[in-house]
Amino acid sequence: MSTPRITGKARLAGVLGHPVAHSLSPVLHNYWLERLGVDGAYVPLPVAPDQFVTAVRGLQAAGFRGANVTIPHKEAAFAIADEVAPMARVAGSVNTLVFGEDGRIRGSSTDGxxxxxxxxxxxxxxxxxxxxxxxxxxxxxxxxxxxxxxxxxxxxxxxxxxxxxxxxxxxxxxxxxxxxxxxxxxxxxxxxxxxxxxxxxxxxxxxxxxxxxxxxxxxxxxxxxxxxxxxxxxxxxxxxxxxxxxxxxxxxxxxxxxxxxxxxxMLLHQARPGFRAWFGAEAEVDAATVAYVSAVLKR
Ligand SMILES: NC(=O)c1ccc[n+]([C@@H]2O[C@H](COP(=O)([O-])OP(=O)(O)OC[C@H]3O[C@@H](n4cnc5c(N)ncnc54)[C@H](OP(=O)(O)O)[C@@H]3O)[C@@H](O)[C@H]2O)c1
Missing domain, CATH: 3.40.50.720 (NAD(P)-binding Rossmann-like Domain)
Known part of the structure; x- marks a missing residue:
């Protein structure tokens, strides 16, 4: 039997959205996790707007390393972050949350x-x-x-x-x-x-x-x-x-x-800073990544 990739020590992250089923982020992050052999998982998190704060606090309590945030939660993500990177403040948007071990939430905008x-x-x-x-x-x-x-x-x-x-x-x-x-x-x-x-x-x-x-x-x-x-x-x-x-x-x-x-x-590169922060590994946007995601998009 092969060595299990996801163990009890797995690093966890996900994407909060409403709806979230269309998001390519789980496809992309799990592709990188698999390819790099990282003990981790990235999951879709369908969360209604009025449950956003409860969900984020719950993810922190459950040991998640952080999350991406998509429509309609980007303003709420801005508000819940304890620290927001200067360019995310200029952009007025947060799409990446990193949960620190000290309980603080750092927000950034990786689209630019x-x-x-x-x-x-x-x-x-x-x-x-x-x-x-x-x-x-x-x-x-x-x-x-x-x-x-x-x-x-x-x-x-x-x-x-x-x-x-x-x-x-x-x-x-x-x-x-x-x-x-x-x-x-x-x-x-x-x-x-x-x-x-x-x-x-x-x-x-x-x-x-x-x-x-x-x-x-x-x-x-x-x-x-x-x-x-x-x-x-x-x-x-x-x-x-x-x-x-x-x-x-x-x-x-x-x-x-x-x-x-x-x-x-842009879609692929904006995911790299979050991947590095949550999973401690460097994700590469190479021809294989582009081919994999393009094939999923065409399905
Ligand atoms: N590659 C990536 O990673 C990435 C990331 C984010 C977004 N996107 C893409 O970027 C696009 C915009 O996203 P967004 O989040 O910025 O959307 P948004 O906030 O809703 O803005 C939509 C923009 O499109 C304009 N628009 C819509 N219909 C138009 C029409 N018939 N004629 C002229 N202008 C029209 C709007 O102009 P008005 O102000 O006049 O309505 C507005 O400027 C989408 O296609 C999205 O898929 C790609």
Whole structure:
């Protein structure tokens, strides 16, 4: 008989959501645990909003190392954390909770890290992209905020454009205030652009990021792609939508000869900091991981 992987000493973590059945996190973390031979388990935790605090306290009492948090618990996770990392404060979001042995809960937001790591994994020099121009974010929702905060931390000027212009302006105001309250160093430039800007992507933009649900299978417009004709030849185009892996935006970028990065890498990389904190091992996003999760997504 083979050696059991999960023993009485197993390290435990999970994902709190409502619903949580769609979450890829159990698939990904258990894949890494199995591959690395770690004595640990990661479980889905369907928890209704009014049970969130009870559930978190129960997980702490049961010896869990921590948890990921997804919709609708991200604000409650922010509130329950005893310590929140500065960039999570700027992002206004917590998706990873680590339970300390001293009983304290540390919260962080790993989406922005995951986004930048997914670019670096494709060989992109983030500093060089920043030095060539601004980042243009399409969308002003939760993902846009996390990515904008991470880009600001790396010194990018950030331009936000959104179908609902008031939300773009609100995002810029909230980020500016949060940066002043929680971040160190000079604040990079933050501005907005009309959604129906006639010239398409301005030539002084070096990074275009779609954070809307446009282009997503089953989303508001699965065939959507913006006009890239006026864009600079060095423009990097990133789409955080990951279903399908090849969105119409990425296809348009490739047709135009631009570097195009899909959203699956962000999804995988954002999981690494939690895995390290809970299970004490380094998870790798390699070709085998991408192939495994892609196959699950296609089922
Ligand atoms: N790769 C990853 O790891 C990752 C992580 C998080 C999210 N995502 C993906 O990112 C997308 C956004 O997630 P989120 O959590 O930020 O969602 P959200 O907070 O609900 O924001 C949705 C955004 O999409 C825009 N939008 C929706 N329908 C539109 C339409 N018909 N035309 C133009 N804009 C439209 C919204 O604009 P309005 O303000 O005008 O409504 C808003 O800016 C989703 O596709 C999600 O799957 C990927």
């Amino acid at each position: 890290f995951g986004f930048l790591a997914s670019l670096e994994a494709e060989g992109i020099d983030i500093g060089a992209v920043r030095d060539r121009g601004a980042a243009l974010l399409l969308g002003a929702g939760g993902a846009a905020r996390s990515i904008a905060a991470a880009l600001m931390e790396r010194g990018f000027s950030v331009i936000v454009t959104n179908r609902t212009a008031t939300r773009a302006r609100e995002l810029v105001e909230t980020l500016s205030q949060a940066w002043r309250d929680h971040a160190a160093g000079a604040m990079p430039a933050l501005s907005t652009l009309p959604w129906d800007h006639p010239a398409g992507v301005p030539a002084d933009v070096s990074l275009l990021v779609n954070t809307t649900s446009l282009g997503m299978a089953g989303g508001p417009d699965a065939s959507w792609a913006p006009d890239l004709t006026g864009a600079a030849d060095h423009l990097i185009v990133a789409d955080i939508v990951y279903v399908p892996c090849e969105t119409p935006l990425l296809e348009a970028a490739a047709t135009r000869g631009l570097t195009a990065i899909g959203g699956l890498g």
